[in-house]
Every structure is written in structure tokens, then in C-alpha cells.
Amino acid sequence: xxxxxxxxxxxxxxxxxxxxxxxxxxxxxxxxxxxxxxxxxxxxxxxxxxxxxxxxxxxxxxxxxxxxxxxxxxxxxxxxxxxxxxxxxxxxxxxxxxxxxxxxxxxxxxxxxxxxxxxxxxxxxxxxxxxxxxxxxxxxxxxxxxxxxxxxxxxxxxxxxxxxxxxxxxxxxxxxxxxxxxxxxxxxxxxxxxxxxxxxxxxxxxxxxxxxxxxxxxxxxxxxxxxxxxxxxxxxxxxxxxxxxxxxx
Amino acid sequence: xxxxxxxxxxxxxxxxxxxxxxxxxxxxxxxxxxxxxxxxxxxxxxxxxxxxxxxxxxxxxxxxxxxxxxxxxxxxxxxxxxxxxxxxxxxxxxxxxxxxxxxxxxxxxxxxxxxxxxxxxxxxxxxxxxxxxxxxxxxxxxxxxxxxxxxxxxxxxxxxxxxxxxxxxxxx
Numbered sequence: 001x002x003x004x005x006x007x008x009x010x011x012x013x014x015x016x017x018x019x020x021x022x023x024x025x026x027x028x029x030x031x032x033x034x035x036x037x038x039x040x041x042x043x044x045x046x047x048x049x050x051x052x053x054x055x056x057x058x059x060x061x062x063x064x065x066x067x068x069x070x071x072x073x074x075x076x077x078x079x080x081x082x083x084x085x086x087x088x089x090x091x092x093x094x095x096x097x098x099x100x101x102x103x104x105x106x107x108x109x110x111x112x113x114x115x116x117x118x119x120x121x122x123x124x125x126x127x128x129x130x131x132x133x134x135x136x137x138x139x140x141x142x143x144x145x146x147x148x149x150x151x152x153x154x155x156x157x158x159x160x161x162x163x164x165x166x167x168x169x170x171x172x173x174x175x176x177x178x179x180x181x182x183x184x185x186x187x188x189x190x191x192x193x194x195x196x197x198x199x200x201x202x203x204x205x206x207x208x209x210x211x212x213x214x215x216x217x218x219x220x221x222x223x224x225x226x227x228x229x230x231x232x233x234x235x236x237x238x239x240x241x242x243x244x245x246x247x248x249x
Numbered sequence: 250x251x252x253x254x255x256x257x258x259x260x261x262x263x264x265x266x267x268x269x270x271x272x273x274x275x276x277x278x279x280x281x282x283x284x285x286x287x288x289x290x291x292x293x294x295x296x297x298x299x300x301x302x303x304x305x306x307x308x309x310x311x312x313x314x315x316x317x318x319x320x321x322x323x324x325x326x327x328x329x330x331x332x333x334x335x336x337x338x339x340x341x342x343x344x345x346x347x348x349x350x351x352x353x354x355x356x357x358x359x360x361x362x363x364x365x366x367x368x369x370x371x372x373x374x375x376x377x378x379x380x381x382x383x384x385x386x387x388x389x390x391x392x393x394x395x396x397x398x399x400x401x402x403x404x405x406x407x408x409x410x411x412x413x414x415x416x417x418x419x420x421x
Contacts, residue, residue, distance in 0.1 A: 001405045003373060010274060010374040013351050013358070017273030017282055020265040024258045027290055031257070034295035183296070 038181075038228075089173060090147065092166040092201035095154050096219065101242045107133040108184075110222050112245035113191055120210045123150070123158070123198040128220050128243060129191050132184035138225035139179040143192040147221040150200070150209070150247075157209075157216070158200035166201060182225060194220070213247035220244075256301050257294050264307055271311060274370045275318045277359050289313035311375075315367060315385060322363035357407035361400050364388075368396040369404075 090096075103110050113127040126148055130140065149159035156163070162173040182190055200206065209216055224239045265286070272282030293309045358366055364386065371382045372393070379397075383390045 001401060001408060003401070006369065006373040006401075006404070007376070009351075009354055010370070011270075013354050014270035014274050014374070016351055016355060017270045018279060020261075020269035020286065021283060022261045022265045022269075022286065022290075024261050027257060027261070027287060027294075028254050030287075030291045031253075031294040034291060035297075038295060181297070 089164075089169075090149060090156060090159065090162050091164045091168060092156055092158075094156050096149060096151055096156055097154075098240070098242055101240075103241055103243045105224060105239060105241060106227075108138070108225055108241065109133075109189075110220060110241035110243045111189070112218060112220055112243045115218050115245050115248050117210065117213075117248050120207050122206060123196060123200075124218065124248065126194045126197065126218060126220065127191055128194065128222070129189035130182060130184065130222070130225065131189035133186055135185045136183075136227050138182045138184060138227045140182045140225035141223055142180040144195050146192065146194055148194055148197045149219045149221065150197075151217045151219060152215050156201070157204050158197075159219075160197045160199045163199055163201075209247075213249050216247040218245050218247060253294055253301060256303065256306060257290065260290070260303060260306060260310070263303075268307075268310060268314070271370070271374070272314055272318075274358070274374055275314065275367060277355055277366075281321075285314045285317055286310075288317055292317075312385065315371075319363055319367065319386075353408060354404075357404045360403055360407045362396075365396045365400040365403070368393055369400050372397055 109129075109131040111129050111131070113129045115124045115126050117124050128146065132138075145161060147159065147162055149163075150157050164171050164173065184190060198206070200209070220243045222241045222243075224241055268286045268289075269282055272285040273279060276282050276285060289310045292313050293306060358369070361369065367386060368382055371377045371385060372379065377385070379390050379393050383393045386393065
């Protein structure tokens with residue numbers, strides 16, 4: 001048997017399949033059922049994430065040792081606790097210390113794909129990629145809520161969506177932890193465009209930043225996506241994936 | 250009716266038969282083909298997507314059918330080591346000329362490993378280039394070529410045997 005004979009005969013063999021008996025109504029019902037199940041799983045993960053965020057924020061808020069300084073000037077006091085960092089207490093002028101910082105964990109990875117300047121009056125456009133070493137579905141953070149910080153000498157000078165003004169330790173931080181489904185496979189990272197992040201701390205403006213872009217760094221911080229169905233119990237301490245990149249010159 | 254429901258109905262209406270034929274060539278069994286198609290449709294439509302283009306969706310469905318076929322047979326191979334065969338295929342035998350030839354080829358396809366069979370269907374039925382077959386099966390082009398070569402040898406041997414001894418029957 002040669003390939004041409006096969007090409008000719010396979011469609012004839014396929015005729016043995018007979019008519020397709022596909023009941024659309026039954027399919028629609030089953031799709032609806034699975035969607036409900038899927039949303040329930042994602043909703044549960046989102047609720048867990050909100051609880052964890054609030055719990056962590058409360059802990060951070062009660063921590064009297066957290067450092068606060070003026071925008072652009074590094075603080076010399078003790079740095080924030082890992083839990084404070086992991087839950088996102090981001091204040092202008094504060095040094096960003098991330099003990100145990102990593103860009104990959106449990107087979108999931110975060111990387112800054114590109115940082116592009118639009119114009120001298122606005123912030124850069126940031127793209128990140130989320131990758132996995134295996135095929136999986138995970139609940140992640142919507143791109144617009146992935147935290148981005150701009151640092152100068154390790155000190156926060158801008159970013160968002162969570163960013164408090166210098167000295168503002170009272171305003172709680174948080175974002176709507178709406179589940180954002182991700183289908184990941186090895187070698188096929190998912191790219192997320194994070195949208196504009198133009199907020200700068202009061203003592204800075206974009207022309208000044210773009211005048212010396214080599215002095216600045218972009219940091220993306222993503223709560224580790226939750227694999228569904230869960231392969232491990234949820235941890236009380238949220239864990240961050242952190243990726244850094246220089247400003248474009 | 251939601252957009253995805255209309256698209257599902259349209260896909261079933263316009264491409265259901267072709268998906269069924271594809272599933273049948275992969276599995277060699279009518280009920281398994283129907284299961285492959287239905288499960289793939291449900292899985293693909295159960296996941297919200299940004300864009301719903303008919304051609305894209307059909308491609309997802311075919312890919313899902315292929316992955317499910319390979320998964321099922323991977324599990325079945327393990328199970329086959331422990332359990333005797335419980336049931337035969339539902340394809341009935343008919344010994345009239347043309348039908349017999351088709352059944353012989355169907356039976357010969359059954360002698361291939363699932364990955365060899367997938368390679369044959371993708372390459373010679375779907376008419377995909379070797380590189381695309383390798384991409385679908387997540388393996389190298391060399392592996393695909395080896396599977397195709399081995400498959401042709403096996404098919405030739407199986408068909409020769411069938412012709413030599415037609416009394417043996419050709420049940421799938």
C-alpha cells in the first residue's frame with residue numbers, strides 16, 4: 001500500500017462512519033452544565049484570593065515596622081515583611097524588598113515580554129508572559145489588575161493599580177480579584193498586555209523619567225495563578241511571581 | 250439564544266458529519282467516534298473564548314478529538330494488560346465486494362498503534378504536512394516520518410494477509 005492509495009481509500013473507509021447523530025440540545029445542556037461547574041470553581045478560587053488578600057493586608061497594616069519614606073528617597077529602616085509584600089502594600093518612596101523573590105514556582109513562570117515607551121508624557125506599555133511546564137488550566141489575575149511598579153534605585157516611584165502616596169499607610173489596597181482563566185501548555189506562554197500604568201509618585205513626572213530611562217526598572221508582580229482543579233491546598237500566605245525588566249532606552 | 254449556542258448548532262449542522270468521519274477514522278468504531286465528537290464539542294464550548302470563528306472552533310474540536318483519542322488509548326493500553334477484551338466493535342461485517350475492501354482496510358488500520366493511526370489520518374486524510382502533524386502530536390518530524398513508514402509496512406502486511414486468507418473474516 002502506498003500513500004496515494006491510502007489518500008484515495010481513506011475517504012471511502014470514512015463513509016463507514018454512517019450519519020452523525022449529534023443532538024444539539026443535549027450538547028448545549030452539557031456545555032451549560034460544565035460552564036456552571038467551571039465558574040463555580042473559578043468563583044471559589046476568587047473568593048479564596050480575596051480572603052487571602054484582605055487577611056494579608058490587615059497583617060501588613062498592623063505591622064508598625066513597615067518603612068515609609070518620601071518618593072524617590074530610599075528608606076533606611078527595616079523592610080516590610082514578606083507577607084506585606086506578598087499582599088501588595090505599595091507606597092511611594094518605599095524600598096521594594098521581596099525576600100525569596102522568584103519568577104517561577106510550581107512549574108508556573110512570569111516574565112516581562114516587552115516594555116515599550118509610547119510618548120514622553122505617559123508610562124511604558126508593558127507585556128508579560130505567563131508560562132507553565134505542563135498543560136493546565138489556572139485562574140489568574142486579569143491583566144489590568146496585575147501589579148506593575150516602577151523603581152529607581154530599588155525605591156517605588158510609580159506604578160499601579162495599587163499605589164499609595166508617600167506616607168499614606170491608612171488607605172487599604174486591593175483590586176477586584178475576578179478570576180481570569182488561563183489555558184497553559186509547555187512552550188506556549190500566554191502573553192498579557194497590562195494596559196497603561198501612568199501613575200507616578202508626586203515628586204516625579206514622565207518627561208523626567210524618560211530623560212534618564214536607564215535609572216529605572218519595571219517590576220511586574222502577579223499572585224501565583226491557582227491551578228484548577230487544585231493540585232495542592234490553598235496557602236494562607238499568597239505567593240507572588242515577580243519579573244523585572246529595565247526601561248527601554 | 251447565546252452566540253456560542255448558535256455557533257454550536259451551526260457547527261453541528263455544517264460540519265458534524267465530517268467530524269464524525271474524522272473520529273471514525275481515528276477510532277475505527279462508530280460509537281467511539283460519536284463519543285469523541287460530542288466530548289470535544291462540549292469541552293471546546295465549555296471554555297469561554299474571546300473570538301468565536303467557525304473555522305477556529307472546528308480546528309480546536311479536531312485537536313481535542315485527537316488528544317482525547319490518544320488519551321483514551323493510552324489508558325486503554327494499561328487496562329488491556331489487566332482485563333480481557335469485553336466487547337467487539339459495533340461495525341458489522343458485510344462480505345460484498347467493495348464493502349469487504351473497506352472493512353479490510355479498516356481492520357488493517359486497527360493493527361496500527363494509536364499514534365501511527367493518528368499520523369496516517371492526519372497525513373493522508375487531513376492532508377496535513379509532516380510539520381503540522383508533528384505539531385499536533387507534539388513530537389518531532391522525524392518521529393512522524395517513522396510512524397508513517399512503519400504504518401505503511403504494517404498496513405501492507407495486514408492487507409496482504411487478508412487477501413491471502415479471506416475466510417478469516419475482517420471484523421473491525
